[in-house]
Amino acid sequence: MFCYQCQETAKNTGCIVKGICGKTEETANLQDLLIYILKGISIYAEKVKEKGASDNKYGLFIARALFATITNANFDNDRLITLIREGLKLRDELKKKCGGNISGKLHDSAVWFSDDPAEFNKKAESVGVLSTDNEDVRSLRELLMIGLKGIAAYADHAAILGLEDEKIYAFLMEALASTTKDLTVDEMVAIVMKAGECAVTGMALLDKANTSAYGNPEISNVNIGVGTNPGILISGHDLKDMEELLEQTEGTGVDVYTHGEMLPANSYPAFKKYTHFVGNYGNAWWKQGEEFTSFNGPILMTTNCIIPVKDSYKDRIFTTGMTGYPGVKHIPDRPEGSVKDFSEIIELAKKCNPPVEIETGEIVGGFAHNQVIELADKVVDAVKSGAIKRFVVMAGCDGRHKTRSYYTDVARELPKDSVILTAGCAKYRYNKLDLGDICGIPRLLDAGQCNDSYSLVVIALKLKEVLGLEDINDLPISYDIAWYEQKAVAVLLALLFLGIKGIRLGPTLPAFVSPAVLKILIKNFNIKPTEDVKTDIKAMMEGK
Ligand code: SF4
Ligand code: SF3
Numbered sequence: 001m002f003c004y005q006c007q008e009t010a011k012n013t014g015c016i017v018k019g020i021c022g023k024t025e026e027t028a029n030l031q032d033l034l035i036y037i038l039k040g041i042s043i044y045a046e047k048v049k050e051k052g053a054s055d056n057k058y059g060l061f062i063a064r065a066l067f068a069t070i071t072n073a074n075f076d077n078d079r080l081i082t083l084i085r086e087g088l089k090l091r092d093e094l095k096k097k098c099g100g101n102i103s104g105k106l107h108d109s110a111v112w113f114s115d116d117p118a119e120f121n122k123k124a125e126s127v128g129v130l131s132t133d134n135e136d137v138r139s140l141r142e143l144l145m146i147g148l149k150g151i152a153a154y155a156d157h158a159a160i161l162g163l164e165d166e167k168i169y170a171f172l173m174e175a176l177a178s179t180t181k182d183l184t185v186d187e188m189v190a191i192v193m194k195a196g197e198c199a200v201t202g203m204a205l206l207d208k209a210n211t212s213a214y215g216n217p218e219i220s221n222v223n224i225g226v227g228t229n230p231g232i233l234i235s236g237h238d239l240k241d242m243e244e245l246l247e248q249t250e251g252t253g254v255d256v257y258t259h260g261e262m263l264p265a266n267s268y269p270a271f272k273k274y275t276h277f278v279g280n281y282g283n284a285w286w287k288q289g290e291e292f293t294s295f296n297g298p299i300l301m302t303t304n305c306i307i308p309v310k311d312s313y314k315d316r317i318f319t320t321g322m323t324g325y326p327g328v329k330h331i332p333d334r335p336e337g338s339v340k341d342f343s344e345i346i347e348l349a350k351k352c353n354p355p356v357e358i359e360t361g362e363i364v365g366g367f368a369h370n371q372v373i374e375l376a377d378k379v380v381d382a383v384k385s386g387a388i389k390r391f392v393v394m395a396g397c398d399g400r401h402k403t404r405s406y407y408t409d410v411a412r413e414l415p416k417d418s419v420i421l422t423a424g425c426a427k428y429r430y431n432k433l434d435l436g437d438i439c440g441i442p443r444l445l446d447a448g449q450c451n452d453s454y455s456l457v458v459i460a461l462k463l464k465e466v467l468g469l470e471d472i473n474d475l476p477i478s479y480d481i482a483w484y485e486q487k488a489v490a491v492l493l494a495l496l497f498l499g500i501k502g503i504r505l506g507p508t509l510p511a512f513v514s515p516a517v518l519k520i521l522i523k524n525f526n527i528k529p530t531e532d533v534k535t536d537i538k539a540m541m542e543g544k
Contacts, residue, residue, distance in 0.1 A: 029124030059169020076324030150490025196497025223279030267366030397484030506530030
């Protein structure tokens with residue numbers, strides 16, 4: 001196996017024996033084979049489209065399958081094999097539609113499963129990341145692939161809520177197909193930038209899907225303590241699952257709590273109305289081992305990040321959507337026109353003890369674009385009067401590495417006339433600190449999930465307009481982004497596409513960026529690695 005798609009990759013070069021995330025060699029190889037099939041589908045789909053026919057079912061399948069390969073999403077080989085089989089069917093369907101006579105190594109070689117692990121591994125190796133010899137070509141192809149995975153996840157979420165955009169699907173296919181072609185560096189860079197544009201479109205689509213279904217997030221105090229009833233803990237990013245779980249648990253005597261990236265659900269009007277929605281339990285994904293144990297009740301994982309399941313809760317954790325874990329019960333997709341059936345989880349919850357309290361108090365959320373723009377006058381006054389000197393965007397992911405205390409220290413030590421804008425699970429490094437406010441504006445504004453980084457872009461563009469600035473880089477905003485998995489890469493590409501320069505990226509630079517590609521990123525965007533806390537704060541406050 002070879003995988004270097006996340007920030008915790010072994011030795012910051014690549015996982016080659018087993019994933020640090022727990023992914024086995026077989027799972028990694030199945031994911032490589034699945035991506036290979038997606039490339040085949042894309043090549044045929046492009047040809048079929050040339051003939052004037054297109055169908056969203058191919059694009060949606062690609063989005064869902066890519067989502068299944070995101071870090072900490074799906075460790076279940078059986079489900080990956082099912083996806084590969086479905087993919088082969090779709091590929092053959094398209095092949096038939098275009099006459100079936102496209103030549104090339106991707107099409108002519110049959111993809112198969114062998115009972116012989118050596119054969120199987122050889123097959124996966126021949127199509128995996130390292131099958132591209134040239135380090136820089138590989139780097140650009142993988143930067144694209146990894147960004148595509150993030151875009152795909154957001155497209156799937158939007159589709160679940162009924163919004164699809166043919167252009168996103170077309171781009172996923174164009175980009176996947178491009179990785180099989182001999183392109184120049186400039187052509188590859190151009191398509192990576194197009195991925196940034198597509199990431200903006202995808203996040204905007206998901207924002208529209210979320211807010212039209214559940215209302216605009218509003219400033220909310222979120223309880224982090226516990227009640228006395230048994231509870232269900234829901235994690236991940238899928239708000240449709242949140243909706244259906246809240247509906248089905250109402251009046252059952254079972255409470256609902258969020259974990260990790262589901263925290264922002266506490267700020268949506270459609271969810272806040274439920275009295276049995278108690279608040280948020282725990283922290284970011286990597287703390288789930290201990291926090292799921294002390295929660296006592298069932299846990300529903302709607303998307304990434306699920307980590308290797310501990311015995312202490314293996315009988316009460318469930319996956320759904322594109323997540324999967326061997327031996328863990330999977331709640332099937334909703335039948336057309338109907339809802340998912342969470343009754344088994346609810347019945348189990350009734351037999352469980354209430355959660356053990358691990359924290360008390362409240363955190364404040366709900367600062368998505370609509371809410372912040374309502375405060376625009378106040379914010380602009382504070383900027384003009386000099387009460388707010390700088391905004392620091394600290395969106396992204398959290399992770400296990402000790403060095404991530406950097407983000408806690410930055411938040412704590414930033415001067416009191418600065419405001420932090422955040423989104424994604426990176427916030428758990430500082431969202432329980434008492435950072436105070438500036439003229440009634442909290443110094444930490446949490447826009448929501450990682451996809452709600454879109455809100456931060458809308459806020460920045462609004463500020464640019466109100467302050468009458470020419471260039472987005474003239475705003476008093478610095479970017480100190482924490483990345484872990486592929487959605488954060490999609491967000492990063494979106495920021496680059498919008499022309500944002502001087503982004504700090506940490507806690508380490510991606511292993512999939514080769515020295516030559518890094519040079520391109522530095523030259524075009526002045527991307528830089530995080531340094532020590534004091535140096536970075538000083539530079540950011542000076543606008544550097
Ligand atoms: Fe390694 Fe990350 Fe890939 Fe898991 S997802 S195998 S930790 S690089
Ligand atoms: Fe976190 Fe997994 Fe990325 Fe949506 S839950 S931000 S890491």
